[in-house]
Amino acid sequence: MLILTRKKGQSIVIDDEIELFISEIEGEQVKIGIRAPSEIKIYRKEVLDAIRENNRESLATPTQLGALKDLIKGMDAPSNNSK
Numbered sequence: 567m568l569i570l571t572r573k574k575g576q577s578i579v580i581d582d583e584i585e586l587f588i589s590e591i592e593g594e595q596v597k598i599g600i601r602a603p604s605e606i607k608i609y610r611k612e613v614l615d616a617i618r619e620n621n622r623e624s625l626a627t628p629t630q631l632g633a634l635k636d637l638i639k640g641m642d643a644p645s646n647n648s649k
Contacts, residue, residue, distance in 0.1 A: 573588065575588065584602040585601040
């Protein structure tokens, strides 16, 4: 792990294409700006953790998978409303 000290207006460059810069410091809160190519996905860690947990829960719920399969089977079955 690398720990750096930066002041407002200073930045850090990662792999020649991602720049993190200190935009503002207010008390204990630091605003960080990020300049990166649009194809690079950037998430706050707590959002990424929530996405991963949601994905894990979705994969671990066999009843939901069974319900989805039943729904798909129902869509493929002929309708009883034919005249």
